[in-house]
Amino acid sequence: MTVYKQLLSLPENFSFRINLDYLKSTEDGLFRTDQESITRFIVLDGNLFFIKIYVSNNNRLVIETEDVSQSYTKQFERQIMLYIRDWFDLDIHLEPFYTIAKQDEYLKMPISKFYGLRNIGIPDIFEAFVWAILGQQINLSFASTLKDRFIKNYGKRLIHNGEDYWLFPSPRLIASLSMDELFKIGMSRRKCEYIRGIARLIANNQISREKLVQLSDINLAVKQLTAIKGIGPWTANYVLLRCVRYPNAFPINDVGLHNALKLAGSLDRKPSIDEIKQIASAWEGYESYATFFLWRLVY
Structure with a gap:
């Protein structure tokens, strides 16, 4: 070939x-x-x-x-x-972010450890939504297990040089499945409902990455996404950060972010939401990259 x-x-x-x-x-x-x-x-x-x-x-x-x-x-x-x-x-032009981060109490450690890291994205919006929904209110390890089951039960298996690869399940396929079929891999029925609902919206082109990219205001993007059943502010910001690439996407309620801030700032407790807002005021326009570097510190 x-x-x-x-x-x-x-x-x-x-x-x-x-x-x-x-x-x-x-x-x-x-x-x-x-x-x-x-x-x-x-x-x-x-x-x-x-x-x-x-x-x-x-x-x-x-x-x-x-x-x-x-x-x-x-x-x-x-x-x-x-x-x-x-x-x-x-x-993305990251020089201004690095200038900010090198002087920032909470970012200088992750920047030093992971200089050169990029926000490795999730180009497929359905995959981004599935990963975000699976991660709601459970630990990362179990979310990863559920994603693995989801991929291998409903994705397409391909072999190259004797090794297995998978294509992520299509939204059209997932939209056609019953709740009982989705439930068998270990998701809650509520998450099955949310994922099937998102699959139907994407399959019918009611949601697309291209449409979200065209919105210039993150508040409008978050408002549109949180109108969907099962999508709260955290999930909306996660998708906008990992897939749509809003530089100011900021999942402020993320537990991993809170733990990372505690570690990076050598704090004796996790900061409150009001304290995080104050900390993040120095990152304006680069909240997504600050979050990604802090996630890397703990994950």
Whole structure:
């Protein structure tokens, strides 16, 4: 099979090793990592591609693509490049954030440990919603277990060089399932209802990443999302942070964020919401990146 190669210049404040280490900690069957690279399948306009990502000796990102569907064109070459740029959030200008963070009492430790980290995104909005809903009011370990079951029960299994990969379940498939079918993997019936409801909205194009991107006001985006059953402010901000890329998305009620602030600030207790608002006032416009670095500190 023909392998196509693209090269991508990287920002100076990007560390492939730091981002690879993050992905190693979140590997879930949708992609695989080793000491030097990341591999996964992606679907573009119904066409299947296998990609391998690593860094060259001159610090350029190398993207090797195998055309599984035999449909590789310049158009898909551009789409693959855009997918990678989005996944690694390569188009954001982070110098102002680093200037703020290096002087910030709560950010200087995570910035020092993880300099070069990017907000590795969840490009698929249905996956972002599912992960956020599964994570509501349970610990990260059990949420990860539920996600693994969800992927392997309803996703498509693919094999490459003897290794299993999975495609995330489609919203159209999940929308067609019964509550009893979803309940069998261990989710509460309420979460089954929420996920199936979101699946139907996405399958019918009532919610899309593109529509949310077009909204310039995060308050309007949060208002639209929280009008959906099962979507509260935390879930809305999580999706806007991880998928839609609002730089000021801020899941202020997140327990992991509270624990990270306690650790980073050497506090004897977790800060209150009012105290967090005061702390975060210094991060205006970069709340999402402050949150992501603090999450990395504890996860």
